[in-house]
Amino acid sequence: STLFSAFSRSTCKCMTSFFIMNNNKKRITLINPQAVNPDAYKKKLEQAIKSYERRLNLIIWRALSQEERDKFKEDGPVQYMQHKEALLGALESLGWPISCEDVILLEDEILAALTYIQQASDLQEAVKKETEKISESHISNNKKSKSKQKGQVFVIHKNQKVIARSDVTGFYYPGTVIKNISSTRALVDFNNGETHTVPMKFTIPVGGAMPCPYLQVGDHVFARTVIRRGNECYVPAIVIATPKRVEMGDKLYTVLTFNNRKEHCVRSRLIKISQTKYAFSCQYIRMVQMVDYMT
Incomplete structure (x- = not known):
């Protein structure tokens, strides 16, 4: 069961890079869509599904008697998901030569992975719509600012x-x-x-x-952090937790940086920025990192 639960833990951990729940507004807030490559994530899930399906098919096939195997008219393991009812019936008639719990656990992991793939696809669509909205807003704001700031x-x-x-x-x-x-x-x-x-x-x-504006969960910031050789810099991040007991001295904000790292910062180390600046900053960082990698 440890092997089975490990898959669930890894997939759940990966999904937290996409969203958090906003309890006050009862809605999902996208917090760091750039942190995970959804296509690569789904590919890993698909590979895991194939692995679990092969294992499940093989375990059941080996447990069947030759008489039961002959009923399926196939030379090797049959697909459990396609012949579930017949295979479970065969195992039951044989007195469950393998653990029923193992079969259920493997099936649950496959179904969970399929669910995660669907969630990732839904979130990809949400990110796409959000990006389009930001782009439209940016174009609109640029037109307004150019007309207002002409000559300034x-x-x-x-x-x-x-x-x-x-x-x-x-x-x-x-x-x-x-x-x-x-x-x-x-x-x-x-x-x-x-x-x-x-x-x-x-x-x-x-x-x-x-100015030092109020920060809440979901706000975009530049967070002051220490990088190699002790140099300090500011990186794009999103606030994922605010101080709970300010009066007790608990003044740390928790942020998720562009590279999916959690940092705890006091307010003075955070600079509030727009969602557009956050998105463009993340894109530029990834672009220069890609150039470094290719050269």
């Missing part, structure tokens, strides 16, 4: 503390604006000693009297 110049002041995106990793790193190169680009002195020109749309002012 976005300026980040000299010595302004910011986090800015690295073209190399896609992560955001803390730094200070040295000067504005143009109306759309700024020269940033990063805390690690490097200096780069960064598009202003990929910089976020921090420090000072900056």
